[in-house]
Amino acid sequence: MSFVTIPLEQKQAVLQELGGIKEQFAARHWFPGTSGNLSLRVGDYTPDNFHFAITASGKDKSVSTPSDFLFVDQEGHPCEATGLKPSAETLIHCEIYRETGCGAVFHVHTVFNNLVSEYFGEKGAVPIQGLELIKAFNIWEENAAITIPVLPNYAEIPRIAELVSGVLNPAIPGILLRGHGIYAWGKNAFEAKRHLEAFEFIFEYIYRDLLLRKS
Ligand SMILES: CSCCC(=O)C(=O)COP(=O)(O)O
Numbered sequence: 262m263s264f265v266t267i268p269l270e271q272k273q274a275v276l277q278e279l280g281g282i283k284e285q286f287a288a289r290h291w292f293p294g295t296s297g298n299l300s301l302r303v304g305d306y307t308p309d310n311f312h313f314a315i316t317a318s319g320k321d322k323s324v325s326t327p328s329d330f331l332f333v334d335q336e337g338h339p340c341e342a343t344g345l346k347p348s349a350e351t352l353i354h355c356e357i358y359r360e361t362g363c364g365a366v367f368h369v370h371t372v373f374n375n376l377v378s379e380y381f382g383e384k385g386a387v388p389i390q391g392l393e394l395i396k397a398f399n400i401w402e403e404n405a406a407i408t409i410p411v412l413p414n415y416a417e418i419p420r421i422a423e424l425v426s427g428v429l430n431p432a433i434p435g436i437l438l439r440g441h442g443i444y445a446w447g448k449n450a451f452e453a454k455r456h457l458e459a460f461e462f463i464f465e466y467i468y469r470d471l472l473l474r475k476s
């Protein structure tokens with residue numbers, strides 16, 4: 262494990278932005294039962310050398326404390342002296358950064374993303390067509406059809422992380438874990454938040470659409 266010195270101003274900016282996002286998502290009840298994790302990259306990026314701030318594992322993400330986040334390297338190891346433990350799902354964040362070069366990765370558990378991931382779990386992908394919110398992914402084609410990958414929710418996170426590169430579609434900034442939640446990312450926190458909000462809108466739409474069609 263090698264420690265790096267991240268300039269104080271960079272650290273403060275990242276922690277402030279990530280803390281603000283955490284508060285907004287908590288207000289939407291997007292972190293039930295300590296679930297969910299958020300990360301924001303800091304400094305330069307190459308696929309084999311990057312650093313990011315990530316939520317500490319097992320915390321109540323609806324409260325703000327000085328020990329909410331820590332900084333880790335591209336392997337998910339703390340890159341500064343700390344007593345905090347990174348999110349249990351840090352390796353999935355590492356894999357998404359490595360594959361996409363993105364700037365932020367947000368993971369939340371919601372009833373809608375869980376229901377939809379389970380409904381389409383066997384198929385391995387959620388199909389969507391013609392919704393306006395697809396434009397939030399920068400896809401502007403009329404009546405666009407997209408699919409969101411769904412990965413199995415193995416107990417061992419490295420087993421999930423190693424599947425990410427095989428299903429990741431660079432045009433679709435999200436992956437569902439079956440019966441677990443969504444990972445959404447973007448080039449920065451603003452974009453990752455826009456993507457996550459669009460995914461959540463779409464999942465609620467799919468759920469309600471399926472109900473309507475049944476009745
Ligand atoms: C109680 S939720 C189970 C773990 C999980 O899926 C999650 O998102 C939170 O884990 P973390 O280690 O990031 O707190």
Ligand SMILES: [Zn+2]
Pocket residue numbers: 296297298350368370441442
């Ligand atoms: Zn989770």
